[in-house]
Amino acid sequence: MSSRRYPDEFKVEVVKQVTERGRRVKEVAEHLGVSQHSLYAWIRRYQQPDEEKQKQQAQADEIRRLNAQLREVTEERDILKKAGRVLRQAVRVRYAFIKDHERAHPVRRLCRLMDVHPSGYYAWKRQPDSRRQREDRRLLGVIKQSWLESGVYGYRKIHHDLRDLGERCGKHRVARLMRGEGLKSQTGYRRRPGFRGGRPAIVAPNHLQQQFDVSAPNQAWVTDITYIRTHEGWLYLSVVLDLFSRQVVGWSMRPRMDRELAMNALMMAVWRRQPDGPVVVHSDQGSQFSSHDWQDFLKAHGLVDSMSRRGNCHDNAVAESFFQLLKRERIRRRIYPDREEARRDVFDYIELFYNARHRHGYIGGLSPVEFEKRYFNRLASV
Structure with missing residues (x-):
């Protein structure tokens, strides 16, 4: 090897x-x-030499500082977008806006953008509700009861119910209170247009046909892409698995989900396995797997292209199962500060744990590497 x-x-x-x-x-x-x-x-x-590491660390620190400033500016921009005409209204209206958004943004930042003092806001917040607000809460309880009894009424019919009960209020007030609680009439729904059965692949037919049991290595590979969350942004992972032993024979990680990501994983699989015959390479109909570069690489190395129907993920169940295992056993137990830390941890899981030590139920409780080793030993003894 x-x-x-x-x-x-x-x-x-x-x-x-x-x-x-x-x-x-x-x-x-x-x-x-x-x-x-x-x-x-x-x-x-x-x-890497120490000086280069220090330089990269300094660059990384500067990038983090700039990203923090960018997040702050972006947050202030988003707050001002939400504020709309609130800035030109009375102070109590701006206080109400701060109260509605204080869980999503710091109060002091909201007060600065709304041009009010934090102490004034907290003083307003401690004040009891007005008579109108108390009346709205009482009226909302009656509205909810009427809506629950009908299950389908909108604000007009709810308003009629309130009038029959002797309540004096306008229908627009009822509409406002119902809108604030997310209550609305049941108007039915229509099915979104589109073909639900899955369209046949345009680029390549489905040669796999959910035949996941193969008798030897390098007969059928499956490939797919998933994403990993970090504080720096998304890290995308593409893998190629051999269906014989479920071993990850190729992988690649990049900050963008492009065709180079899929190509690098497939090239690693070819370099590591060096197949001497045709291999079925199954994927979905994503743009990364339908590019001209992908098709040319398959033809140049004697690989057989296979694709699932659009909207049908069953043929790629092995790759999806691996991604679920990776996230359950490793990724969900971690909080990655940046993509580099995620890369190191995913590499550790794939190469040093999953392939070499992970006991897979499909292959009799052996690791993928051990299962293939025993297979070649049996061939040699024959």
Whole structure:
């Protein structure tokens, strides 16, 4: 395995396991099936000098500072958009606006933008409700009872009910109170237009047909893309799995979900597996998998393109199952400050845990690497 070619993205992440996570070279080499000599060569080539790390750290700090300023300016812009004509109205109206939005934005920032003093706002907030507000609350209780009894009435019929009960109020007041509580008439609904059965793939037919059981490696691969949330933004992950052992044979991570993301994962799979025959590569009909670059790469390497019907995710259930496992066992237990930290953790899960140690029920409680090792040992003994 050590003589095979590996992409630079793979080598960089392997080096980080030693230089940044403190793992031993021997341990990492054994897990990944590469020689220690190759791993030391990768470290000499890809390890960053201290000055460059300090420079990158300074740049990262500056980017975080600018992002914080940008978030603050964006938040103030959003507040002013919501305010509308409130700025030109009475102080009590601006106080009401602050009260409605204080859970989403800091009170002092709202007061500064509304041109009021925080102490004045808190004094107004401590004041008891006006007689009109108390009457609105009482009237709203009667409105809710009438609406619950009918289940379908709008404000006009609710207004008639209130008049029959002896309440003196206008229909527009009833409409305002119902709108504030989200109460509205049941007007029915119509089905949105569109074909619900899933359209056949235009680029490639479905060769997989949900046949997830294969008898040997490199007969059928499935690929898909998911997203990972970080405080810096989304990190997109594309993987390629071999249906024989459920091993992740190719992956790539990028801040954008473009065709290069999918292409890098597929190229890693080809470099690592080096298939000597046609392999079915199944995907959905996303733009990343229908590009000319994707189709040309498949043809150049003897890979058979296969796609699900539009809106039908059952044929890609294995990839979806892996993503659910990744998020349940690792991602949902973490809070990633940036994409780089997420990359390191996802690499650790895929290469050092899932492929090498994770016990998979589909393959008899073995890890994907161990399952393939036993398969090749049986072939050699025959």
